[in-house]
Amino acid sequence: MQREHWGSRFGFIMAAAGSAVGLGNIWKFPYLAGSEGGGAFLIIYLAMVATIGLSAMIAEIAIGRYAQLDPIGAFKKTGGGPWVIFGILAILTPFLILSFYSVVGGWTIAYIVKSFALMFGGGSGVGHEDQFNQLVSSPVEPIIYHALFMGLSMVIVLKGVTDGIEKASKILMPLLFVLLLVLVVRSLTLPNAMAGVKFLLEPDFSKVNSNMISAALGQAFFSLSLGMGALITYGSYVAKDSNIRTSAGWILSLDTVVAVLAGLMIMPAVFSFGMDPGAGPGLTFITLPAIFESMPAGALFQALFFIMLTIAAVTSSISLLNIPVAWLCDEKGMSRSAATILVSVVTFALGVPSSLAMGVWGDVQFFGMNFFELLSYLTDTYALPLGGIGSCLVAGWIGYGKIGREVTNDGALPFALLPVWKWICRIVAPIAILWIVATMTNLA
Numbered sequence: 001m002q003r004e005h006w007g008s009r010f011g012f013i014m015a016a017a018g019s020a021v022g023l024g025n026i027w028k029f030p031y032l033a034g035s036e037g038g039g040a041f042l043i044i045y046l047a048m049v050a051t052i053g054l055s056a057m058i059a060e061i062a063i064g065r066y067a068q069l070d071p072i073g074a075f076k077k078t079g080g081g082p083w084v085i086f087g088i089l090a091i092l093t094p095f096l097i098l099s100f101y102s103v104v105g106g107w108t109i110a111y112i113v114k115s116f117a118l119m120f121g122g123g124s125g126v127g128h129e130d131q132f133n134q135l136v137s138s139p140v141e142p143i144i145y146h147a148l149f150m151g152l153s154m155v156i157v158l159k160g161v162t163d164g165i166e167k168a169s170k171i172l173m174p175l176l177f178v179l180l181l182v183l184v185v186r187s188l189t190l191p192n193a194m195a196g197v198k199f200l201l202e203p204d205f206s207k208v209n210s211n212m213i214s215a216a217l218g219q220a221f222f223s224l225s226l227g228m229g230a231l232i233t234y235g236s237y238v239a240k241d242s243n244i245r246t247s248a249g250w251i252l253s254l255d256t257v258v259a260v261l262a263g264l265m266i267m268p269a270v271f272s273f274g275m276d277p278g279a280g281p282g283l284t285f286i287t288l289p290a291i292f293e294s295m296p297a298g299a300l301f302q303a304l305f306f307i308m309l310t311i312a313a314v315t316s317s318i319s320l321l322n323i324p325v326a327w328l329c330d331e332k333g334m335s336r337s338a339a340t341i342l343v344s345v346v347t348f349a350l351g352v353p354s355s356l357a358m359g360v361w362g363d364v365q366f367f368g369m370n371f372f373e374l375l376s377y378l379t380d381t382y383a384l385p386l387g388g389i390g391s392c393l394v395a396g397w398i399g400y401g402k403i404g405r406e407v408t409n410d411g412a413l414p415f416a417l418l419p420v421w422k423w424i425c426r427i428v429a430p431i432a433i434l435w436i437v438a439t440m441t442n443l444a
């Protein structure tokens with residue numbers, strides 16, 4: 001069977017930006033920036049994205065396009081031998097990430113429902129923190145929403161690369177930008193909004209330390225969807241004559257702009273209402289609803305916000321779901337429908353303990369973490385960084401002959417910075433990533 005390809009370059013960029021723009025940008029980035037020193041974190045994050053992030057992204061897309069295969073097939077074809085381990089890692093990690101990502105995706109849907117209830121006067125009368133805790137710790141409700149979120153992703157992936165993933169991304173991503181801009185304008189026009197802008201943009205270099213730098217690189221990998229098979233797989237559907245570097249530039253810029261805009265949406269509101277910018281993971285689900293409540297037409301803005309967050313999460317989850325699906329189709333000869341249903345069901349089941357870990361199974365601890373935290377910790381700290389090292393090493397060393405040519409379309413697109421890219425892949429990125437894994441391990 002002929003491999004499916006993206007219908008257009010725009011379609012590919014929207015799908016890949018859809019993968020990159022997700023909960024990582026809108027939920028995680030603002031709270032990390034909030035707790036890690038605002039502007040100084042932003043500058044370090046941008047530096048990581050522009051160097052290691054960009055190089056790894058070019059490497060992953062090129063590996064995928066060269067091989068025209070799923071990640072295991074791609075590592076076999078570009079590296080072979082023990083390098084295939086990175087391919088296996090790239091197929092396993094999405095199961096782990098998607099399982100808890102979908103639980104959080106389910107919360108975002110639950111909050112859309114809550115916002116509509118609010119609009120029609122159905123407030124719950126409970127404080128925002130209690131409301132959130134009640135939702136996530138319930139044994140049934142969040143699992144139903146998790147199933148809904150997983151089901152939504154499954155329906156899109158079932159339809160295939162062009163008719164499912166590409167089409168959905170081409171509609172949803174522009175919609176996400178419009179919603180985001182509306183919310184940024186609303187937030188920037190609140191009283192005392194500038195204090196939030198100042199916090200986000202004004203660097204305080206006394207806050208810089210090794211933990212913050214490693215958090216910035218970890219966040220860059222997660223946010224850019226690097227370090228697992230997502231972009232290798234999406235790269236395998238890219239047309240041979242398109243320019244990988246400019247596409248990577250677009251994807252990366254869109255992802256970064258959305259993260260900064262999400263900060264500019266959240267921080268001014270937080271400062272305007274005298275909330276704590278360092279509130280951590282609860283910023284989105286507890287602090288924001290409290291802010292919306294005190295705003296005119298707040299329920300409407302809250303609904304728009306959670307619709308946007310759900311869109312961001314779905315366009316990322318489909319890229320995760322598609323990785324093992326591509327492997328089952330490419331290497332195991334399964335049909336796309338059977339593969340999609342199988343992967344969705346397995347990931348849903350794996351997500352159930354993550355959801356229960358917020359409530360009834362909260363006491364089941366592994367190294368002092370509940371199941372949800374354990375998965376998130378293992379993937380953030382080890383799986384994604386190691387996956388990233390794999391792509392960089394293969395592109396920079398053993399597969400350089402093939403991948404270097406792929407990046408320049410066999411020399412048709414001159415790339416003056418090719419040696420810089422090569423050495424970042426060979427040495428700079430792997431060492432930086434190893435250093436980060438080491439720092440994060442100390443933290444645990």
Ligand code: PHE
Pocket residue numbers: 019020021022023024025222223224225226228230316317319320
């Ligand atoms: N980049 C996504 C986000 O920011 C998460 C993701 C990671 C998606 C890896 C796919 C692959 O939320």
